[in-house]
Amino acid sequence: MRSDARSNRLRILEAATEVLALPGDTSLKSIARRAGVGQGTLYRHFPTRESLVLEVYGEEVEGLVTAVPALLDTLRPPLALRAWLGHLLRLGWCTPEFAEAMRSVTDTPTQACRQACEPLLDALSALVEANRATGAIEPGTTADDVLLLIGPLWRVGANEAEHMRAARLFDMLLRGLCPSGAAHATAAAEGATSAG
Incomplete structure (x- = not known):
């Protein structure tokens, strides 16, 4: 995995950990926004919500x-x-x-x-x-x-x-x-x- 892709993946996981721990909007769109990546980038790493949550x-x-x-x-x-x-x-x-x-x-x-x-x-x-x-x-x-x-x-x-x-x-x-x-x-x- 390229370093930029690895960095994006880590940012998505960090953002998801933070978003899922808080009340309110826990949508993938919200997670992508917090990670500073596009939704396409998020879906390339995690094709489903389940795959992201379980990660x-x-x-x-x-x-x-x-x-x-x-x-x-x-x-x-x-x-x-x-x-x-x-x-x-x-x-x-x-x-x-x-x-x-x-x-x-x-x-x-x-x-x-x-x-x-x-x-x-x-x-x-x-x-x-x-x-x-x-x-x-x-x-x-x-x-x-x-x-x-x-x-x-x-x-x-x-x-x-x-x-x-x-x-x-x-x-x-x-x-x-x-x-x-x-x-x-x-x-x-x-x-x-x-x-x-």
Whole structure:
């Protein structure tokens, strides 16, 4: 990558980080304006909003991706899935733009959107497959199915009562998803539910 292109990319990421952290206009146009680049330049680096948002939260995404082997080494597959999904939910509650990007995967995703989310989908697929291998999850269940089920929980309000409701709904979801896998272990036992 040429030095000017690399500089533009860094400016876009810095501007996006600032814009997404503030209330108000978080459009790509606003991000391009703050970065001092044209929208064409922004789209050359980040063809979709999802690709930009997931790059902004790249550290968190990487943490989720790399956590999978350790979770499967230390927890039974249903509890590994619960812990991972709990972390994913908390990230979406704390960063609504991230939750919106993830919901786009299950709505009408473009190829670019799927590519941007591929590392997370692969990580979730590994957890789903581990559960399928032990018979803890319904055969045929995919990572996309799980994301589709999780999506509505990101829309739950931010106050404490709503978080308690979301934790209860999360438990219900996991009981349905892994009925034979004891995925409904208490949050206190596994430290994996609620937004904290």
